[in-house]
Amino acid sequence: MIDWRDFEGQIKRELKGVLGPIELGSIPAWRAPARGRGARTALGVKAVTGLAVVALAGAGATAAGAAALTGSTNPSDWGQQAAACRQSLRASGMNGFTSCLQSGGGARQTRTHTATQSPTAHSGGQGDRDTRPTPSPFIAPPVGPTVGGPPLISPGPGPGTSH
Amino acid sequence: MADSRQEFRPGSEEDFERLYRLAYNRVLVTLVGVLGDLAAAEDCLQDAFESAYRGWPKWRGDAPAEAWLHRIAINEAISYQRYSRLREVGKVIARIGRPVPPPDPGTIAERHDLFDALRKLPARQAAAIVLRYHHGYTNREIATALGIPEPTVASRLVAARARLRLVLGDDHLRRGHVEMVTLAEDRVPSD
Numbered sequence: 001m002i003d004w005r006d007f008e009g010q011i012k013r014e015l016k017g018v019l020g021p022i023e024l025g026s027i028p029a030w031r032a033p034a035r036g037r038g039a040r041t042a043l044g045v046k047a048v049t050g051l052a053v054v055a056l057a058g059a060g061a062t063a064a065g066a067a068a069l070t071g072s073t074n075p076s077d078w079g080q081q082a083a084a085c086r087q088s089l090r091a092s093g094m095n096g097f098t099s100c101l102q103s104g105g106g107a108r109q110t111r112t113h114t115a116t117q118s119p120t121a122h123s124g125g126q127g128d129r130d131t132r133p134t135p136s137p138f139i140a141p142p143v144g145p146t147v148g149g150p151p152l153i154s155p156g157p158g159p160g161t162s163h
Numbered sequence: 164m165a166d167s168r169q170e171f172r173p174g175s176e177e178d179f180e181r182l183y184r185l186a187y188n189r190v191l192v193t194l195v196g197v198l199g200d201l202a203a204a205e206d207c208l209q210d211a212f213e214s215a216y217r218g219w220p221k222w223r224g225d226a227p228a229e230a231w232l233h234r235i236a237i238n239e240a241i242s243y244q245r246y247s248r249l250r251e252v253g254k255v256i257a258r259i260g261r262p263v264p265p266p267d268p269g270t271i272a273e274r275h276d277l278f279d280a281l282r283k284l285p286a287r288q289a290a291a292i293v294l295r296y297h298h299g300y301t302n303r304e305i306a307t308a309l310g311i312p313e314p315t316v317a318s319r320l321v322a323a324r325a326r327l328r329l330v331l332g333d334d335h336l337r338r339g340h341v342e343m344v345t346l347a348e349d350r351v352p353s354d
Contacts, residue, residue, distance in 0.1 A: 004328075007324065015277075022201065023191075023192045027183075094282055
């Protein structure tokens, strides 16, 4: 029952009864939050995450494109094929880098084929391989349309063979 | 009050930890008074201490640190209350047409009339009552804690008390009315 004559005293007693035990409770240990937390940081993190997602998507698209072009999912193959195409195009003085990549298997086959033909070509192939940073075993490309025209790799010695 | 403004150096980790230890339970109690729920009060207090920690290097020391902390915590509690009310509205809308579950008998047994009435006050009025009658704050300290001018504090307290009386008076008037009716019925001659 409320004592209206001593209402303020009544408030004090009631609050002491209800809140007093809570005030005597144990205090959890203070753990300082990381500096810079907050809305701005959250926005910054979101922006960075967004950029990373975009970059990954771009990288994914590039990788997908490279895989489609070279017919291989192994990134070391992409580098090998690109280097081989660049060399062969430079040697033959021709254009058509993309076509060369698409027929990467053909280029390799040409090189393999020429390697059996002459020891010079073989040494040239070795030289090519020596210039590549990450040699990897040959992976048979998927069967696709062959590009006609002159051979993309000349059988002569490559730049790696010069001493 | 647990501190004097000379005792704390803005930005000092050591002093902030000391303020935390000194003020934690006192501010928690204020938030329980405002929110009427210990778990919610603890959540709000945690957020409040994190905000305070971020603002600690900029604390000017022109007001007691505990009152400053109270201000941050009360603002957190007000935000929490707004969010809870919105959530309650959502629940009520979702519950329309369904029977309301009966209240838990345990909760009724632990009821405190005045404390329950406190929960029906606006957050800043409830906080003013707890700060004055439980913590024994001065008007100036309450002004800092509530972010209102000092002259407003007295009128805020008068308004809070009047509202408490009204809320409690309603219940008591109703009970009184029932008692009067019962007495009147007893006195009716049975002829």
